[in-house]
Amino acid sequence: MSGPLPLSRLAVRLLPFADAASKGLPLGQLLRLSLFQMSVGMATVLLLGTLNRVMIVELSLPAMIVACMIALPVLVAPFRALLGFRSDTHRSAIGWKRVPYLWFGTLWQMGGLALMPFALLVLAGDTVHRVPFAGEVLAALAFLMTGLGLHMTQTAGLALAGDRADDATRPRVVALLYVMFLLGMGLSAVVIGWLLRDFSALRLIRVVQGAAVATVALNLLALWKQERVRPLSRAERDRPRPSFANAWSDFAKGGDAGRLLAVVFLGTMAFNMQDVLLEPYGGEILGLSVSATTLITALWAAGALTGFACAARWLARGLSPYRMAARGILIGVTGFSAVIFADPMHAPPLFFAGATGIGMGGGLFAVATLTAAMTMPAAGAAGRGLALGAWGAAQATAAGCAIALGGLVRDGMNALALSGALGDALNTPATGYSAVYHIEVALLFATLVALGPLVRLSFLHPPTHDTGKFGLADFPT
Numbered sequence: 001m002s003g004p005l006p007l008s009r010l011a012v013r014l015l016p017f018a019d020a021a022s023k024g025l026p027l028g029q030l031l032r033l034s035l036f037q038m039s040v041g042m043a044t045v046l047l048l049g050t051l052n053r054v055m056i057v058e059l060s061l062p063a064m065i066v067a068c069m070i071a072l073p074v075l076v077a078p079f080r081a082l083l084g085f086r087s088d089t090h091r092s093a094i095g096w097k098r099v100p101y102l103w104f105g106t107l108w109q110m111g112g113l114a115l116m117p118f119a120l121l122v123l124a125g126d127t128v129h130r131v132p133f134a135g136e137v138l139a140a141l142a143f144l145m146t147g148l149g150l151h152m153t154q155t156a157g158l159a160l161a162g163d164r165a166d167d168a169t170r171p172r173v174v175a176l177l178y179v180m181f182l183l184g185m186g187l188s189a190v191v192i193g194w195l196l197r198d199f200s201a202l203r204l205i206r207v208v209q210g211a212a213v214a215t216v217a218l219n220l221l222a223l224w225k226q227e228r229v230r231p232l233s234r235a236e237r238d239r240p241r242p243s244f245a246n247a248w249s250d251f252a253k254g255g256d257a258g259r260l261l262a263v264v265f266l267g268t269m270a271f272n273m274q275d276v277l278l279e280p281y282g283g284e285i286l287g288l289s290v291s292a293t294t295l296i297t298a299l300w301a302a303g304a305l306t307g308f309a310c311a312a313r314w315l316a317r318g319l320s321p322y323r324m325a326a327r328g329i330l331i332g333v334t335g336f337s338a339v340i341f342a343d344p345m346h347a348p349p350l351f352f353a354g355a356t357g358i359g360m361g362g363g364l365f366a367v368a369t370l371t372a373a374m375t376m377p378a379a380g381a382a383g384r385g386l387a388l389g390a391w392g393a394a395q396a397t398a399a400g401c402a403i404a405l406g407g408l409v410r411d412g413m414n415a416l417a418l419s420g421a422l423g424d425a426l427n428t429p430a431t432g433y434s435a436v437y438h439i440e441v442a443l444l445f446a447t448l449v450a451l452g453p454l455v456r457l458s459f460l461h462p463p464t465h466d467t468g469k470f471g472l473a474d475f476p477t
Helices: 007-014 027-033 035-058 063-089 099-123 134-164 170-195 201-223 234-238 244-252 257-272 278-284 290-316 321-342 348-375 384-418 430-460
Strands: none
Touching: 027 035, 027 134, 027 201, 035 063, 035 099, 035 134, 035 170, 035 201, 035 278, 035 290, 063 134, 063 384, 099 134, 099 201, 134 170, 134 201, 170 201, 170 290, 257 321, 257 348, 257 384, 257 430, 278 290, 278 348, 278 430, 290 321, 290 348, 321 348, 321 430, 348 384, 384 430
């Protein structure tokens, strides 16, 4: 008869992600590696949360310019499939594949964040000698550098984690990394909101450059001794690399891939047009402070985590990912409706609830379409990584277009409304925001229409599933 477990082993067993560890990737190294997701989440909060509100409300910049700036790093993301493919086939003299991409991604991300606050001050005209378009060029460069570093770091980091994990624990490892990304967003939103509770230009510079230093520290700690040094021979380095074009051609031949990518594009457009507008809406229309509106990102992350938990349970019970995507869309419609009615009802709590609903609906939709891409049959040289890269490319391109379009629509509708062209009832700054939210609801219904044939096919070919115990391995990755 065995005795009681030691306290240290019992504590490890009680950790939520203890079963993600393996012999090749112990729990301590896994948790340390996951820190790169914390830095990515922190940069995401700055790009899509705090800085857009500061630029529109505090610095009085047009939402069109702000939306285009924030869309720049998102539009880099379609190259993630190519970045991942290049890191797969990278050959260095010492055998590293992922660490070089992690390191240079960190440098790009840090450089963009270090430049960003000064670029914003120049863009706002806070200089003695104004150089034409200097602010626009500097801000675009800062956002582009941050976005490139963010996507390079995350792609290489996820690939490194997949390399080190074994087949049994890989789904749990990817699940942990996704949760760490959302945790990084939530914690960063709370900390940044607290630091900016008394806003000033100097405090903004300190916070953003502090985030740049934290990025380097977290990523260095994450990648330290994570990839083995294995010197390559001259023959191994000179061996021809696989062709990305051939693999992409094989993927394009597969069944419902085109319709799925169309659904991903439409749904992502619908869920992301408000990315640049939710916090300014709370500040300009509802009168909330910088600290209060920054908490919206934390609520969005909490909603997304709730959506992931629901998705995990529903997938374990055999629910079709396409039907789960439809549930996410309907939850999104409810969330946008709550945000729309928050202004006429003068109800900030309704606004916060709507933001949480948007996060939950978007999380469900993203997990559902990602799961569908993972399980989609491929042909020839096309593999699961390419399918996920195509999903990421469609999602990121749609997100970038949606963010830019959201700013254009808001500015255009406000110009018409405040000029009196739309009548006295709509002569208010809330009209532009409301127009964007209504367009997003319409796009969600269009996504349901595109999703219909895939839902019908899921009834003809129901998924097989294990009805046993629900565990972390069932968490969508």
